[in-house]
Amino acid sequence: MSTIAFIGLGIMGSPMAVHLQNAGHDVVGYNRTPEKTQPLIAAGGRATQSIADAVSGADVVCVMVPDSPDVRDVLEGEGGVFANAKPNALVIDFSTIRPDVTVELAEQARERGLRLLDAPVSGGEAGAKNAALSIMVGGSDEDFEAARPVFEAVGKTVVHVGPSGSGQTVKAANQLIVAANIQALSEAVVFLEAYGVDTGAALEVLGGGLAGSKVLDQKKGNMLSRSFVPGFRIELHHKDLGIVTAAAREAGVAIPLGSLVAQLMASATAVGDGGLDHSALLRGVERLSGRERS
Template sequence: MKRICFIGLGIMGKPMAINLIKAGYSLQVYDRNPPKVEAVASAGARGCSSIKEAVEGCDYIITMLPNSPHVKSVVLGEDGVAENAKKGALLIDMSSIAPSASREIHDELKKRGIRMLDAPVSGGEPKAIDGTLAIMAGGDEKDFEEARELFDVLGSSAVLVGPVGSGNTCKLANQIIVALNIAAVSEGLMLARRAGADVEKVFMAIRNGLAGSTVMNAKVPMILEGNFKPGFRIDLHIKDLANALDTGLNTNTPLPLTAEVMQMMQVLKIDGEEKSDHSALMKYYEKLTGTRVRKE
């Protein structure tokens, strides 16, 4: 069986790695936080103390890291993936990073005979745990088909959307739509509350109509309970929206609503909510109006 290296064992990476172990794959895992390595090693992986050790002899290297600088450091940095992966290995970067960073990493790896897919995901921690993530990939079709058996373990859908960098472009579009959806839901429910309606019943009335969405069904119950335990953190969503705005600038694409919702999230970050779930966007409206939508 092919050997897999998994680097990055955070909120998303840990359950993804565990699902691969449960599916019978042999994993070598690394994270700069040793307790995270120990947690996945206890599920059956081989815990490693360095990137070099984790990458050694592996056919596939999966990275799930917070941002572009992290991925560049792990892959292209001293004693990183590029220096230690065997020729012909396939890097599957499932982080959400700038498309330009994906292309830069790909070009450097190609010089060393290492293949790459950028394959970010959507669905947050619950779908990472369930193995039902939506995977959007960029790269060579042959490499994508080779990786499909892994994607089938990690997600309920995997689509090749274009060359390397396209996966993260797709993810940016996804993140814009999710952020604006949460903001729209928050704005609509705040109107309902201040106009005297029962917000929970408003949710029940509209969730199966045209306004209904996966975002609404996932986030409104959290909002009403005041449960902002992170499935996807505000600071990470800010990072994605910043990448979207940079990409918009580089492609001469106006993104006025993206800029607005990013500023709303920045306000929450200043208020100390950066580690909260992005559904905490409701707190922005509560701050504006002095009205709580959350249950007392």
């Protein structure tokens, strides 16, 4: 078993760190908000007051923070991972960030005698709590195999998709597909309700056919109850779609649907829905249709 430093104990990082501790690893956590370390401590892990203390002596360093600048701060910053991790430590970035930033950081890691994998995850809060995340990994074959015990403790579907940056590219595609599905489901719900259909029954039968999806299964409850407690916040999905549209432009690829959904996500953020679950795209369809609820 490994000594693991886990940086970032939010909605996703906290249950992941707990799973690693329960799997027998020695997990040391750090979070800017100290009270968020409590679930890890309750599971038998430890907490520190700084990134430097957390990573000192760790075999593996896991990072789960919101955006590219946050990852840079954690890795490159004064008192960060690159300056304090022991030689040959394995750094696993579970965050969702720009592929080009990952490639740059992986090169910096190599220059410092460290090994970096980009390993963004899909599955939201439920996947993190149930250790059922889908993990798309970029990096070398050797480093992927070395990290397998970590991945198997937190994920269900773990796939090595290519060299550094590949995991982030696949995650960008994932976020495009999920956003388009949520928007389509939102429009279907408002459409069904406009005709007075038993919407719950309608979604049940739709879920059994070609229209069925994990998005429908996992998000229909939120939409039917209008309960948008965040499993994955709109403001984060907005950030992710910015990554998708920028990367598509660089590659010379047209993503007309992706660009439209990105604008709808931006609108939801602008009107104050950014802190809600991304299933709250439904509220945007209601606004456009003149069917807003109080």
